[in-house]
Amino acid sequence: MERSSRRTIWLFGGLVVYIIAQFLWWGLLLMRKGDEVEDLEAQLAALTGAEGIVQTPMNRVWMILGEGGVFLVILLVVVILTYRAVINEFRMAATQRNFLLAVTHELRTPIAAIKLQLQTLKRPGIPDDQRRILQNTAEEEADRLALLTEKVLLASNDENPVPLTLVEVDVCEVIRSAVDRARSHAAMDHEVLLEAPEHLRTRIDPHALRSIVDNLVENATKYAPTGTRITVQVKPGEHGWRLLVSDEGPGIPLQERERVFERFYRIGREETRNTRGTGLGLYIVKRLVQRLGGTVQIRNHQPLGAIFAASFPHH
Numbered sequence: 001m002e003r004s005s006r007r008t009i010w011l012f013g014g015l016v017v018y019i020i021a022q023f024l025w026w027g028l029l030l031m032r033k034g035d036e037v038e039d040l041e042a043q044l045a046a047l048t049g050a051e052g053i054v055q056t057p058m059n060r061v062w063m064i065l066g067e068g069g070v071f072l073v074i075l076l077v078v079v080i081l082t083y084r085a086v087i088n089e090f091r092m093a094a095t096q097r098n099f100l101l102a103v104t105h106e107l108r109t110p111i112a113a114i115k116l117q118l119q120t121l122k123r124p125g126i127p128d129d130q131r132r133i134l135q136n137t138a139e140e141e142a143d144r145l146a147l148l149t150e151k152v153l154l155a156s157n158d159e160n161p162v163p164l165t166l167v168e169v170d171v172c173e174v175i176r177s178a179v180d181r182a183r184s185h186a187a188m189d190h191e192v193l194l195e196a197p198e199h200l201r202t203r204i205d206p207h208a209l210r211s212i213v214d215n216l217v218e219n220a221t222k223y224a225p226t227g228t229r230i231t232v233q234v235k236p237g238e239h240g241w242r243l244l245v246s247d248e249g250p251g252i253p254l255q256e257r258e259r260v261f262e263r264f265y266r267i268g269r270e271e272t273r274n275t276r277g278t279g280l281g282l283y284i285v286k287r288l289v290q291r292l293g294g295t296v297q298i299r300n301h302q303p304l305g306a307i308f309a310a311s312f313p314h315h
Contacts, residue, residue: 016079023072107148110141117141140185150211164205164291166315172196172234174206175243178213179232186218189226196234200241203315208288212243215281216308220247224305240294240314246307257298261286285310 117138121131179194213232220230224247233244252260259265266279285308289296294312301307 019075020072023075107145110145110148113141114138114145143185161287161291164208166203166205168201168203169206170199170201171204171209171241172198172200174209175213175232175234178210179217182214182217182221186214187221187230190221190224191227191229192217193229193231194233195231197236200234200236202241202312204292204312208292212285212288212310213245215285216243216245216310219281219308220245220249223247223249225249240312243310243312244307246301246305248301248305251300251304251306252298260298261296 117134120126121134121138126134175196176194179192183192217230217232224230228248230248231244231246233242233246235242235244261282262279263283264279265283286296289310289312292312293315294310296308296310299307299309
């Protein structure tokens with residue numbers, strides 16, 4: 001947490017302590033004033049011969065504790081709710097800051113690469129084979145930039161999401177195509193295995209399914225060491241089917257398994273993180289899986305790594 005955030009929390013805690021101390025102080029003053037009022041009533045009764053209302057010290061204590069206790073409980077509830085709101089604001093500010101740092105880096109890299117390829121292509125006398133390599137590299141970086149733009153648009157369009165179109169397709173064919181593309185792009189430094197039946201037909205939005213596979217495989221490539229295995233599995237069931245993507249990376253701590261699906265959230269600090277990304281991929285995965293009527297969970301992969309398991313119903 002940033003230094004300014006800690007300072008704000010300390011100031012907030014100091015204010016709470018001050019309010020409670022003031023509450024106790026005023027309670028003590030009321031006790032003393034009660035004693036003075038009781039002495040005056042006794043003196044007045046002695047002069048007039050009338051009987052005053054006798055209030056014992058214990059009754060007065062219980063009255064002050066009862067009324068003050070209700071006030072203190074209300075105050076503590078307000079303080080707790082305010083504290084939670086402040087913590088959430090700090091957390092959201094840190095998450096958005098990490099996103100801005102990440103997306104700035106992610107945008108600069110392909111733009112700089114495309115610019116370099118185009119500048120090189122301007123040079124005279126470039127052999128045809130090298131020219132084709134430069135053109136292919138520029139196209140790959142443009143695809144990477146387009147994918148990043150698509151992620152940002154999907155994540156920022158929650159109120160009016162693009163409607164899904166359910167059509168009967170062979171999901172194994174769609175997934176096989178996505179895996180083949182990942183092998184030549186995002187996962188070219190990994191061994192990607194596909195374990196799936198020959199065919200599995202069901203109603204689903206093929207573009208949404210392709211986006212789910214792309215993001216899950218890309219997420220695995222970011223955290224799994226180079227050369228390790230990424231396995232994509234399709235398992236049919238009686239009431240639906242499952243898509244599993246497993247890697248051999250460090251895995252995800254139990255306390256982080258819900259937060260990694262939050263928008264913009266990434267484990268660790270952006271300034272010290274070695275993996276690139278924007279914190280949108282897994283958020284998009286969960287949103288699309290839910291819109292397709294399914295669920296997504298994270299499990300341990302033995303002996304190491306993580307398994308993302310998305311379950312879909314048969315439509």
